Amino acid sequence: MKAWINQHRRAIGVTAAQAWRSPFSHLFQVLVIGVAILLPLLLHLAVQNLQRLGGNLPADARIALYLAGDATGKDADQIAARLKAHPTVAGHRFVSREEAIKDLRRIHEIADLVDALPKNPLPDAFIVRARSSAPDDLEALRREAAKWPKVALAQLDAAWAARLDAGLDLARALAAGLAALLAGALLAIAFNTIGLQVVNRREEIEVCRLIGATHGFIRRPFLYAGLLQGAVGGAIACGLAALCVEWVNRQLPGLAALYETNIVLLPLAWQDVISVTCFAGLLGWLGAWLAVSRHLWRGGPA
Amino acid sequence: MILLDKVGKRYPAGPGNDGHEALKSITLAIDSGEFAVVTGRSGAGKSTLLKLVAGIELPTSGTVRVNGQDLAGSRRALPFMRRKIGLIFQDHKLLYDRSVFDNVQLPLDITGFPPKEAARRVRAALDKVGLLSRERELPVTLSGGEQQRLCIARAIVHRPSLLLADEPTANLDMDYAQDIVDILRSFHQVGVTVVVSTHDLVSLRMARPRVIALSRGMLASEHPE
Structure with missing residues (x-):
């Protein structure tokens, strides 16, 4: 148990040191992930707000x-x-x-x-x-x-209500499809960036294996890196989404005046922020796992 | 301690070569506490023999047992068997982006050693090879002989019962080579089993080792020096 904690402490240390050594390349990787997640997130926000506003607009069913x-x-x-x-x-x-x-x-x-x-x-x-x-x-x-x-x-x-509902269903399906697509993209990004790190540290991995490192030991720092990269990317996406909502809300009063209502877009719920961050972290972790495993499986008995 | 039973190793044919039989039916036993030297011309199979003992390569026929365990048995068990072995490489295989200290600490990191105890052991190992004063430096600042000594410090820091050294003196001049041999002897004297491959027996004579001579992948002769 103690050894296990020491190993994890070391893995986190290695990951942090790596990020510290090249802060800009890590920052940009994380930004790419953030923007990738932002797109389906905005669509999700749009659907949510449209659905809510549908009940507020004067043209009720x-x-x-x-x-x-x-x-x-x-x-x-x-x-x-x-x-x-x-x-x-x-x-x-x-x-x-x-x-x-x-x-x-x-x-x-x-x-x-x-x-x-x-x-x-x-x-x-x-x-x-x-x-x-x-x-x-x-x-x-x-x-x-x-x-x-x-x-x-x-x-x-009900034609109007049905049309709005069908439209929202379509947008929702679109958001889900886009989210799935970008989840795949996120996995690929993590696979590639972590794969590159693996290649850069090929010699270190080889030496570690020669002196008794298990696959788990070799994977660990990369998994933490993938997890961190994904989670920070997810958090950035949530932050950007909040900025977008804030920006739209500043533009809205003009439009709202035309409809004689007070329209305000709701930002992401904190549950959404947590789940997006966790999900992105999970995908980063998975991408890293695949990247390291591919390297290890290729390596033969050594 | 080490048992080879009719061990053969054949490297598969690739583009441009039609395969190569590095070892042919070797049967050999090395007891605990022995100092053994595997010798022969280059290409005789010395390195292959050591790689088989370390589990870096698997035999194509026969079995290799270390401490009673068949190395081909389980890939999962392999890392844990490696931890009982200290490996010394001809090309050092050091990590050049880490300090001397961190290089030696690596095997202890792998086993999840508590940091304080690890630091104590690292310093003890560095002291043994005479590099204690240079623990903060990077390996590139060390000479070839010093790098080889660093490699030895890393191989012994986790106190293995078996030391395998592949051509540890190959690229060193006589004085440095003698240093390395002396260090290996000192471990043998405290009970560690030492297996060294070399094409140059001269510097090892003083250790009075058991000599295992290979020729074209076969045992040529075996005799105590």
Whole structure:
């Protein structure tokens, strides 16, 4: 146990000394990794914020409730009361049949057609705004409202919500794909940079093996180097992402004013920072392991 | 201590050569505490024999046992067997980017020795080869003979029971060579088994070693000097 601790202490010392000896080349390697991780991270942030902002934008998904032809003003009042009390309804507007036909008449091409009708065919209606724009929530609300008395038809104006959702799904898939691709790239970067270190220290490795070093002993400093390189790269990516969010937030007020809302992008959650750093470290470690192992397996019994 | 049973070593044919049989059916035993010299012309198989004993190469036929263990048995066990052996190389194999002290400390690092105890042992080993005053220097500042002594210090710092030296005096002039032989003798006198390969027996005569002569990969003669 004590020997094990001594060996690790030494490996960390060797790794630190290596980084200290050529700080700039290490810095740039780490920056390359940071930028590589930054891309999928930004996409992830964009998806997250879009999803969140989707619920805040004024153009919420709507449900139209068309009342039965024989519904009276009292029925309409009852439905209005139900909507007011409903937890998932953000707001509602009553559109009377008279208002509806007036709106219709305003469209020039069909004004004559509307005038030619013997009587107003349109029903009274409620335009309901839901709190959530998730398709499932909207559909649940629609189905519930359709069962209310004197509601002839509940129609979901979900195209917009569905489109946003599909768009977000695509972006999410894209982020995942990009993340996988760059995980591969990260592995390759670690494999190459650590592989180069292995080649540079080939003689040292050979001597160590000749005097009784196990594969584990030879790998250890390189594994620490890969781990450190990946983790620092991941941390840099998180830092850069935070800077990007901050920068966008400074530009946002102009755009937000147009939409009459207050939009602020949320930065990365600290859980994300930790998992990105750990994952990048793990990939660096794995790349280093592969690089050293390839060298050791080639080496023969010595 | 060392047992070779019908050991043969054939280097595989490569582009431009059709293979080479370095050792042919060698059977040999070296006891604990012996001082043995493997001699013969260059190409007789001296270095190959030492490499087989150190497990640097594996025999193509026969078995090599060191301390009762078959070296071909397990690759995992090999590093731990090496730790009982001190290796001295003709080309020193020092690490030129590390100080004299760090070079000697390497075998102790490998076994995870506590740093304080390690430092004490390193200084003792350097003292034994007369390099204690130069522990902070880099190996390039040392002469050929001093580098060879540094190599010996590294080989003995972990107190192995077997010392293998491949042509330790090959590139040295007489005085330096005598230094090296004296150091090897001093270890033999405290009970370490020493096996040396050389094509120059003269400087080793004083040690009164057992001489194992090789010729074209076969045992030519064996006699105490």
